[in-house]
Amino acid sequence: xxxxxxxNSTVGMYxxxxxxxxxHNEFKNYSNKENIFYISVNDAMSNYLQDKKNFKNxxxxxxxxxIYQGIxxxxxxxxxxxxDGIVIDAGSAxxxxxxxxxxxxxxxxxxxxxxxxxxYEMISARLAVRLNPNIILDALPQxxxxxxxxxxxxxIFLMLQDTCKEKTIYFTGGDGKFFSKFFKNAIYDRTLIFRxxxxxxxxxxxxx
Numbered sequence: 001x002x003x004x005x006x007x008n009s010t011v012g013m014y015x016x017x018x019x020x021x022x023x024h025n026e027f028k029n030y031s032n033k034e035n036i037f038y039i040s041v042n043d044a045m046s047n048y049l050q051d052k053k054n055f056k057n058x059x060x061x062x063x064x065x066x067i068y069q070g071i072x073x074x075x076x077x078x079x080x081x082x083x084d085g086i087v088i089d090a091g092s093a094x095x096x097x098x099x100x101x102x103x104x105x106x107x108x109x110x111x112x113x114x115x116x117x118x119x120y121e122m123i124s125a126r127l128a129v130r131l132n133p134n135i136i137l138d139a140l141p142q143x144x145x146x147x148x149x150x151x152x153x154x155x156i157f158l159m160l161q162d163t164c165k166e167k168t169i170y171f172t173g174g175d176g177k178f179f180s181k182f183f184k185n186a187i188y189d190r191t192l193i194f195r196x197x198x199x200x201x202x203x204x205x206x207x208x
Contacts, residue, residue, distance in 0.1 A: 001016075001034075001035075001037070001201070002014070002015045002036045002037070003036075003037050003038070003197050004027070004036060005038070005039055005077075005193050005194065005197075006027070006038055006040035006042050006045045007041060007091060008041060008042055008092055010023060010024070011023070011024065011026075011027040011045075012193070017191075019190055019191065024042070033054070034054065035054050036054055036055050037056045037206070038055055038056070038058065039057070039058050039073045039074060039193075039197065040057070041074055056206065058073075058077075058200055061203075062076050062077065062196075062200055064076045064104065065103045065104060066106075068104060068106055068107065071097075071107075072095070074193055075089065075097055077194075077196035077200075078170075078172055078192045078196055079097050079099055079196075080199065080200075081170075081199065082170050082192075084100055084101060084167075084168070085099055085167050085168040085170055086098055086099070086163065086167050087170050088169060088171050088172070088176065088179065089171075089172050090112065090113075090171060090172075090175035091112055091174050092115065093110065093115070094110040094111070094173075094175075095108075095109050096108050096110070108163075110159065112175065113131060113175050113178075116156075126144075127148060129144065129145045129148055129149075131148075131153075132145060132146055133178060135149040135150055137150065137153060137154050137157060153182075157179075160183075166185060167185065168187065169187065170187050170192060171187065171189070172190060172191075172192035177190075
């Protein structure tokens with residue numbers, strides 16, 4: 001069974017526990033004879049798939065308890081796997097959602113790491129530096145490269161810390177593993193969205 005999580009910039013692919021990533025152009029050239037189940041937050045890609053008979057959109061099958069307006073199907077899929085805790089998908093954007101007893105209480109969206117870095121580049125070409133993945137958040141930086149990494153990571157960390165407190169945090173997404181190391185109560189699960197999709201397929205008894 002092949003699953004696709006179509007995002008704003010890339011497409012996450014899943015097959016028998018294996019996960020890989022394709023660009024949108026690579027995905028358009030992807031072909032397979034069996035049914036491919038997908039969710040999408042990208043309107044252009046959704047329109048492209050409408051006439052592809054073996055691509056099955058799972059979004060109509062999700063039932064999700066929330067009053068939040070406009071929540072993305074990727075967030076719904078991830079949150080549907082968590083009864084209590086905080087779900088954080090750290091990709092091109094960082095989405096934060098609070099689950100309590102199976103109910104979605106709300107959430108918010110932050111720019112992703114790459115978006116933060118680009119904002120520094122817009123200020124000055126001298127600030128176009130690589131992120132230091134080993135930045136220490138409890139010591140003041142002593143050089144510009146670390147100062148930028150500190151400013152990005154610490155601002156995100158403090159926001160998440162204020163929201164999460166002692167709750168269990170479920171991280172997913174391309175930068176989820178990076179952020180999970182800052183929290184003792186964190187679980188990193190790259191398959192979170194795909195597990196939500198698999199649960200719906202099983203519940204609805206959809207044909208492979």
